[in-house]
Amino acid sequence: MTTALGIHHVTGIARDAQQNVDFYAGILGLRLVKKTVNFDDPKTYHLYYGDGVGSPGSIITFFPWQRARSGRAGVGEVAITSLAIPPGSIGYWLERFVKKGVEHSAPSRRFGEGVIAFKDRDGLQLELVATESVNARGSWSGGSVPSEHAIHGVHSVTLWEHSLERTEQVLVDGLGFKKIAMEDTTTRYAIGDGGASKIVDVRVVGGFLGPVGGAGVIHHVAFRAEDDAAELALRETVIGLGMHPTQVIDRQYFHSVYFREPGGVLFELATDAPGFDVDEPLDELGTALKLPPQYEPSRAEIELSLPPIHEPLMTPLLGVSDTDTVTS
Numbered sequence: 644m645t646t647a648l649g650i651h652h653v654t655g656i657a658r659d660a661q662q663n664v665d666f667y668a669g670i671l672g673l674r675l676v677k678k679t680v681n682f683d684d685p686k687t688y689h690l691y692y693g694d695g696v697g698s699p700g701s702i703i704t705f706f707p708w709q710r711a712r713s714g715r716a717g718v719g720e721v722a723i724t725s726l727a728i729p730p731g732s733i734g735y736w737l738e739r740f741v742k743k744g745v746e747h748s749a750p751s752r753r754f755g756e757g758v759i760a761f762k763d764r765d766g767l768q769l770e771l772v773a774t775e776s777v778n779a780r781g782s783w784s785g786g787s788v789p790s791e792h793a794i795h796g797v798h799s800v801t802l803w804e805h806s807l808e809r810t811e812q813v814l815v816d817g818l819g820f821k822k823i824a825m826e827d828t829t830t831r832y833a834i835g836d837g838g839a840s841k842i843v844d845v846r847v848v849g850g851f852l853g854p855v856g857g858a859g860v861i862h863h864v865a866f867r868a869e870d871d872a873a874e875l876a877l878r879e880t881v882i883g884l885g886m887h888p889t890q891v892i893d894r895q896y897f898h899s900v901y902f903r904e905p906g907g908v909l910f911e912l913a914t915d916a917p918g919f920d921v922d923e924p925l926d927e928l929g930t931a932l933k934l935p936p937q938y939e940p941s942r943a944e945i946e947l948s949l950p951p952i953h954e955p956l957m958t959p960l961l962g963v964s965d966t967d968t969v970t971s
Contacts, residue, residue: 645876646819648867649834649841650797651897651913652691652702653724655767656714658858660688660707661952662764667692667703669955670743671726672788675929676919678952681706682894685938686948694781694796697919697928699867699897700840701780701796706862709950714857716768718803718848719907721861725758725770727777727798727839733757735792736771754824754831766859772798776838787955799842800864801829802908807847809905814843817881818866853907863901865911874900874912888912895935896921929954 657663667690668675676697681687687708693701703724716722728736733750736759740747747761757773771794782793804810807830814820820832820843828848834841854860868874871891878888878900888902896919900912922933932949934942 644819645873645880647834647877647912648869648915649700650800650843651699651865651867651911651915652693652704653721653797653800653864654704654706654862655724656711656856656858656860656862657705657707657763657765657767658709658711659764660690660709660950663690663705663707664952665955666763667705669787670739670745672783672786672793673703674783674786675954676702677896677933678929678931679895679933679935680938680945680949682935685934685941685945688949688952691919691929693783695783695785696781696925697896698781698796699913699915703797708858711858712855713766714860715852715855716803716860717854718805718851720803720854721800721864721908722803722846723760723768723770723801723844724861725772725798725800727774727780727795728771729777729792729795730757730773730775732792733759733771733773735789739788753829754826763859767861770798772839774798774839780839796840798839799844800861801844801846802906803846803848803851804906804908805847805849806906807845810845810908813881813884813886813904813910814845817884817886818877863909863911865899865913868912868914870914870916871898874898874914877912895933 667673673692676693677691679689681689687706691704745761751758759771761769777795780795782795784790814832820834823833824831829844829846832843868877881888886902888900892899897913902910904910
């Protein structure tokens with residue numbers, strides 16, 4: 644059976660593009676690996692953050708719609724996105740969040756790992772998970788966070804569902820996950836031996852309200868397909884389970900197939916290739932606005948419609964600490 648390789652990326656909705664960059668590149672220390680547009684709405688950015696090379700599994704992306712209302716997480720949605728940090732980094736991140744004014748909770752433990760729950764500036768529910776499995780993943784050493792404490796990509800996502808059975812069928816029989824643990828109302832599924840970017844948690848929340856779309860919610864989660872052939876095989880498998888996936892869509896940096904699992908969460912299958920260096924060198928990732936070929940003739944109009952954004956300059960300078968932001 645062809646299986647997914649884990650999580651490819653998670654995509655959320657934001658309101659202000661510069662605020663989004665300041666939080667994810669500035670405070671969290673992720674690399675802005677691609678500055679492009681929403682291919683279905685080219686007057687809106689699509690911003691990608693990840694490790695130094697934009698590895699599948701390290702990526703969290705955003706559509707910053709300036710007029711977006713505030714959303715609300717609910718049943719039938721990716722409610723929580725968890726990011727992986729080294730086991731000894733909880734204290735560093737607690738201090739950083741206090742200094743940066745990030746809303747966060749006291750540390751807790753789940754499935755034997757330390758967890759800090761926090762929210763971004765739009766209220767998106769996030770977590771840092773301290774895990775030994777970061778050793779298998781890269782990070783970004785050129786940002787504001789020291790390499791020994793840096794985020795190593797996505798750890799897992801938590802789905803909120805009314806019930807478990809049909810969602811479990813898609814995860815297990817469709818994508819190749821295995822049920823590996825249960826804790827309270829949450830069931831954990833993993834690809835292979837698990838570890839960062841290979842975990843999906845499903846929490847049965849019964850009478851919770853449904854989601855409200857808008858800023859501060861997750862739009863979809865994408866799962867890795869090794870190549871085009873694997874993606875087509877996975878597509879056929881989910882069709883056999885009664886899903887209704889789209890045709891393959893070229894997203895420039897990967898090829899995508901979308902479908903809703905029975906609980907309502909939007910799933911994507913995304914190929915590892917071509918990758919984010921297909922249109923700019925690795926050492927220049929995220930430094931220029933990149934457009935797909937169909938929009939290049941409209942570049943001037945598109946650039947005028949997008950608000951200007953800049954990356955926070957976080958390289959330590961004379962008299963400037965790691966926690967200061969210097970803008971260019």
